[in-house]
Amino acid sequence: MADYTKSCIVLMFLMMAFLEGSMGAVYKVGDSAGWTITGVDYEKWASAHTFKVGDTVDFKYDHQFHNVMEVSRQDFESCNSSSPILNYTTGHDSVKLTSGGHHYYLCGIPGHCAAGQKIDIFVRSPSDTCRPKISPPPHRSHASSTPFVSFKPWRRSAKLLDMFLLVAYAIFA
Numbered sequence: 001m002a003d004y005t006k007s008c009i010v011l012m013f014l015m016m017a018f019l020e021g022s023m024g025a026v027y028k029v030g031d032s033a034g035w036t037i038t039g040v041d042y043e044k045w046a047s048a049h050t051f052k053v054g055d056t057v058d059f060k061y062d063h064q065f066h067n068v069m070e071v072s073r074q075d076f077e078s079c080n081s082s083s084p085i086l087n088y089t090t091g092h093d094s095v096k097l098t099s100g101g102h103h104y105y106l107c108g109i110p111g112h113c114a115a116g117q118k119i120d121i122f123v124r125s126p127s128d129t130c131r132p133k134i135s136p137p138p139h140r141s142h143a144s145s146t147p148f149v150s151f152k153p154w155r156r157s158a159k160l161l162d163m164f165l166l167v168a169y170a171i172f173a
């Protein structure tokens with residue numbers, strides 16, 4: 001392989017790695033089952049993912065049978081669809097998560113929410129992920145009063161490094 005081509009491929013992979021880090025991820029609610037009343041545990045699905053501001057959740061469903069309503073926490077808990085914050089009815093709704101905190105969605109068709117077609121998406125705001133973890137102050141007897149501060153800046157670079165090594169291995173091994 002020509003050196004030029006190799007460099008091009010390496011550059012391409014690095015750019016992809018950076019783009020992945022800077023653009024929001026897209027999550028299809030319920031994975032292949034989509035947004036439905038049959039057999040998806042949306043609480044479990046949501047807890048298996050980490051949502052950040054800028055990510056998108058994709059609701060795919062048959063719009064003749066379902067819809068998506070963003071509701072308040074209270075309405076979510078009581079499955080009350082009479083005063084939604086937002087309605088989505090197209091059958092393929094991409095909902096961009098533009099703020100941190102809990103976002104509550106349910107299907108407004110009678111009975112569906114009660115049957116489990118509801119989801120609480122907790123979105124981490126950037127300040128949540130970057131905020132240093134300050135552990136509780138140690139015992140009074142300890143001489144030092146400086147709280148232990150831990151940052152985790154290596155996570156992303158470790159991922160990039162992994163990717164780079166993988167590409168380098170594929171090309172040069």
Ligand SMILES: *[C@@H]1O[C@H](CO)[C@@H](O)[C@H](O)[C@H]1NC(C)=O
Pocket residue numbers: 078080081082083
């Ligand atoms: C649903 O919410 C509306 C408006 O917030 C309220 O008037 C109504 O009583 C609620 N219904 C139930 C069953 O809680």
Ligand SMILES: *[C@@H]1O[C@H](CO)[C@@H](O)[C@H](O)[C@H]1NC(C)=O
Pocket residue numbers: 084085086087
């Ligand atoms: C959502 O739809 C309901 C009826 O289905 C309507 O009463 C309500 O005004 C709509 N809300 C918004 C925010 O569009």
Ligand SMILES: [Cu+2]
Pocket residue numbers: 036037065066067107108109112117
């Ligand atoms: Cu439904």
